Amino acid sequence: MITVNGAGVENAQGKTIAEYLAESGYDKKRVAVERNGGIVPKSSYDTTILQDGDSVEVVSFVGGG
Template identity: 50%
Template sequence: MIKVNGENLNINNIKLSDFLKKGGFDENRVAVELNGTIIKRGSYGDYILIEGDKVEIVCFVGGG
């Protein structure tokens, strides 16, 4: 189980990039923190989400 934005999800062993795609997130419009560390946009595919991970995803929106 991992925690995403405060919600427990029963998933493990998935690349962060794949998780974002499945969740409908645009990798170019989000910031991701994994276990307290900001992950650089181009390296989402380098991280595998495992049991106990805590992920925070912030979406950027335009407006005026």
């Protein structure tokens, strides 16, 4: 099982971060992704594969300031 933003997610295992973000409707330009305590570099979204036990946090920034 993979945990995303505190909730268990089915069917994410084996996908890359880029695939997961696209399928979940995130805009890649507006997000920051943490996996198991560390920020995933944007350049690694295409090559980082989600594995059983991963804990992922996706932050999607909104405008205003």
